[in-house]
Amino acid sequence: MIxxxxxxxxxxxxxxxxxxxxxxRIISGGFIVSxxxxTASGALEGLGKGTPSLVISLCRYLVIIVPxxxxxSRVLGAAGVWHAFWITELFTAGIALAVYRKAVQIKV
Structure with missing residues (x-):
């Protein structure tokens, strides 16, 4: 409905x-995971660590989602493109945690 x-x-x-x-409906679940x-990207920027933040952004907007x-899309048609969004957010969340942990040298 909404x-x-x-x-x-x-x-x-x-x-x-x-x-x-x-x-x-397909991509909205990824909004929560994003x-x-x-947050990790913003925190890194705030700490003056722009390069790790850039890595996270590139993963989200280019490296993972495009391929x-x-x-x-070859398997699921247009729905495959939409599924790529939430799947990308899941992968990027894991990458973001790893990048953040390495950049600030603490255990998250």
Missing amino acids: PGQLIGLFTENAATVAAGKTAL AVSV LAFLL
Whole structure:
């Protein structure tokens, strides 16, 4: 119900709303997990450690999601692209924790 209302704020096209509802339902779980990488990246920036923060961002926005979306789209079609988002967030959360731990030299 809510995905349709949210997408409906931007368009009245039924096909676009239907596609948007599907996409939002698939990717929304990744929003919660993304808090780990966003927080780790922000904390590293605040500590003056820009390079480790950049590594986390590159994983999120390029290194993992692009090849994963490409591969999953071959298997699942458009839904594969949407699944790539939450899967990327899971992988990036693990990477972010490892990068953060190494950058600040503490056990998290």
